[in-house]
Amino acid sequence: MESVRIFCPASVANVSCGFDVLGFCLGPIGDEMVVHKSAKPGVRITKIEGQNLPTDPNENVAGVAANALLKDYPSSFGFDIEIYKKIKPGSGIGSSAASAAGAVFALNELMGKPLTRKELVQYAMAGEQLASGAAHADNLAPVLLGGFTLVRCNDTLDIIKLPSPKNLYATLLHPKIELKTAHARAILKKTIPLSKAIQQWGNLGAFVSALYTEDYELLSRAMVDKVIEPSRAMLIPEFESIRESALKAGALGSGISGSGPSIYALSEGKARAEKVGEAMLKATQNLDLKVDLHISPINPKGITILDS
Amino acid sequence: MESVRIFCPASVANVSCGFDVLGFCLGPIGDEMVVHKSAKPGVRITKIEGQNLPTDPNENVAGVAANALLKDYPSSFGFDIEIYKKIKPGSGIGSSAASAAGAVFALNELMGKPLTRKELVQYAMAGEQLASGAAHADNLAPVLLGGFTLVRCNDTLDIIKLPSPKNLYATLLHPKIELKTAHARAILKKTIPLSKAIQQWGNLGAFVSALYTEDYELLSRAMVDKVIEPSRAMLIPEFESIRESALKAGALGSGISGSGPSIYALSEGKARAEKVGEAMLKATQNLDLKVDLHISPINPKGITILDS
Numbered sequence: 181m182e183s184v185r186i187f188c189p190a191s192v193a194n195v196s197c198g199f200d201v202l203g204f205c206l207g208p209i210g211d212e213m214v215v216h217k218s219a220k221p222g223v224r225i226t227k228i229e230g231q232n233l234p235t236d237p238n239e240n241v242a243g244v245a246a247n248a249l250l251k252d253y254p255s256s257f258g259f260d261i262e263i264y265k266k267i268k269p270g271s272g273i274g275s276s277a278a279s280a281a282g283a284v285f286a287l288n289e290l291m292g293k294p295l296t297r298k299e300l301v302q303y304a305m306a307g308e309q310l311a312s313g314a315a316h317a318d319n320l321a322p323v324l325l326g327g328f329t330l331v332r333c334n335d336t337l338d339i340i341k342l343p344s345p346k347n348l349y350a351t352l353l354h355p356k357i358e359l360k361t362a363h364a365r366a367i368l369k370k371t372i373p374l375s376k377a378i379q380q381w382g383n384l385g386a387f388v389s390a391l392y393t394e395d396y397e398l399l400s401r402a403m404v405d406k407v408i409e410p411s412r413a414m415l416i417p418e419f420e421s422i423r424e425s426a427l428k429a430g431a432l433g434s435g436i437s438g439s440g441p442s443i444y445a446l447s448e449g450k451a452r453a454e455k456v457g458e459a460m461l462k463a464t465q466n467l468d469l470k471v472d473l474h475i476s477p478i479n480p481k482g483i484t485i486l487d488s
Numbered sequence: 489m490e491s492v493r494i495f496c497p498a499s500v501a502n503v504s505c506g507f508d509v510l511g512f513c514l515g516p517i518g519d520e521m522v523v524h525k526s527a528k529p530g531v532r533i534t535k536i537e538g539q540n541l542p543t544d545p546n547e548n549v550a551g552v553a554a555n556a557l558l559k560d561y562p563s564s565f566g567f568d569i570e571i572y573k574k575i576k577p578g579s580g581i582g583s584s585a586a587s588a589a590g591a592v593f594a595l596n597e598l599m600g601k602p603l604t605r606k607e608l609v610q611y612a613m614a615g616e617q618l619a620s621g622a623a624h625a626d627n628l629a630p631v632l633l634g635g636f637t638l639v640r641c642n643d644t645l646d647i648i649k650l651p652s653p654k655n656l657y658a659t660l661l662h663p664k665i666e667l668k669t670a671h672a673r674a675i676l677k678k679t680i681p682l683s684k685a686i687q688q689w690g691n692l693g694a695f696v697s698a699l700y701t702e703d704y705e706l707l708s709r710a711m712v713d714k715v716i717e718p719s720r721a722m723l724i725p726e727f728e729s730i731r732e733s734a735l736k737a738g739a740l741g742s743g744i745s746g747s748g749p750s751i752y753a754l755s756e757g758k759a760r761a762e763k764v765g766e767a768m769l770k771a772t773q774n775l776d777l778k779v780d781l782h783i784s785p786i787n788p789k790g791i792t793i794l795d796s
Contacts, residue, residue: 197689198689198693199686199689200686200690201686201689201690201693202693330690330693330694330697331690332690332691332693332694332706332709332710333687333690333691333709334690338694338709340693340694340697340706342697368682369682370681370682370683371679371680371681371682372679372680372682372685373678373679374676374677374678374679374680374715375678377680377685377688377689377715378507378508378509379641380685380689381505381506381507381509381685381688381689381692382508382509382638382639382640382641382642383640383641384689384692384693385506385509385510385638385640385648385692385693385695385696386638386640386646386648387693388693388696388697389638389648389650389696389700392697392700398640398648401640401641401646402640407682407685
């Protein structure tokens with residue numbers, strides 16, 4: 181294999197009750213990357229289309245992740261990376277995770293797959309560290325493993341792939357405002373009431389159970405976040421009314437995707453997810469706000485190879 | 489049906505990462521209750537064997553729970569309750585839950601089963617309120633439903649029955665010291681660090697997943713409680729050394745049962761659970777401490793009818 185072209189999907193982290201641990205992988209939204217072997221050792225970003233991002237490998241999440249991998253798995257040949265960016269950085273649907281995971285995935289393929297997808301997460305973390313100032317695996321895990329994932333422990337990277345109910349669809353509304361992950365994290369309180377923590381872990385336990393039993397009603401009841409969302413909602417104009425409109429249109433639940441500003445909803449069935457999208461769009465109509473809307477099934481595969 | 493004799497099992501609540509939400513039902517340990525229909529309306533506690541407990545229905549958890557049920561479901565006949573108490577009150581394995589759940593279960597049977605087991609939980613709560621000063625369903629749910637249960641929401645009593653891996657056994661060590669639930673609750677801090685809450689809900693999500701997949705190793709890794717146990721451990725002499733001895737003997741995990749003082753361990757297989765029991769006993773040998781030891785499978789049924 182001399183080169184590989186891959187699809188690097190977007191993802192949703194901080195899924196309602198699962199702050200910092202629960203994420204899922206999206207379907208049609210994602211970047212493409214092409215990585216070529218090169219006789220010249222080292223990593224180069226030779227092309228970035230779609231976004232104005234640094235090509236210096238030390239300043240680009242893909243380059244940083246690739247170099248972290250090569251530190252432990254040295255290669256006699258080098259890598260030229262092309263990034264075709266479709267996920268907007270700062271939109272809250274795992275733009276940096278797609279690039280970091282894509283880079284280590286592609287290198288691993290070109291080196292003959294010394295590592296499993298799960299083992300690649302730790303190297304992609306280096307890219308996330310650059311992007312958000314804190315290395316979290318809650319976007320990387322779904323991008324690499326697909327479906328829903330739970331990061332039981334971020335320190336030891338104990339990651340569990342959870343089942344994805346087949347008829348579950350996501351609606352994503354991206355209000356085009358700038359919102360830095362580091363800022364969204366800084367406004368969080370460092371301590372929380374025990375009573376709310378109990379509610380949160382009760383809901384997360386129920387959410388995980390609902391994924392196994394495909395119990396959409398339970399999933400809906402469990403999609404509650406009284407801990408993080410109240411703090412972060414104020415950073416997103418009209419978050420509450422957009423969320424309410426999604427629920428009124430029949431969404432199972434709705435919340436902030438990652439650290440925002442994107443707002444996601446989960447629905448049973450594609451038709452419902454589309455109706456929910458229309459309702460969310462309508463709720464933003466009279467605001468001075470540009471938005472993108474996506475409808476997506478839960479992507480069970482994660483990163484896929486398009487050509488090699 | 490003129491009378492019913494039932495087995496009311498013991499239970500473990502506050503299972504490691506699932507404080508206030510996760511519980512499971514024990515097998516051979518439990519009370520018996522016999523309830524007779526009576527021409528005289530109302531509830532009477534006609535006999536209590538095994539423990540010195542109040543027979544005034546307003547001061548006995550079984551009486552209080554029975555009367556809560558009768559308030560919503562009036563009966564033309566009355567009930568004489570006999571309680572054969574084998575679970576020691578204050579031992580931390582759901583003594584009051586067994587009596588409260590038993591009373592409403594038996595009355596429901598004698599009235600022709602107007603309610604489901606899940607619907608009975610709300611009435612048994614009145615008994616728990618009397619016993620512990622706070623109404624929690626985390627012991628009642630496993631006693632009534634059997635197996636592992638999750639209380640997603642204690643206010644709405646949204647209770648989920650979880651699967652129980654077949655080869656999972658519990659070891660229970662009861663150090664005979666007095667420890668009031670209300671006191672064990674009072675020493676808890678009202679706020680907790682967000683970072684620890686995240687670990688806790690990551691672990692609970694993983695624990696629930698492990699029950700579905702029968703992944704004993706994951707179950708073991710998820711049996712961590714950095715939030716509640718450190719505060720409560722100091723109320724139980726040598727808790728840490730007893731727990732350590734259980735883990736060294738091969739237990740999957742170990743923690744405080746309910747609000748203590750009983751200490752439970754979970755193991756894969758009965759033989760392992762017995763070895764764990766021996767090790768826990770040995771750890772208490774040089775202490776001035778009387779103890780009881782029980783080995784039990786996870787009881788999938790909850791309360792059962794012995795005779796009617």
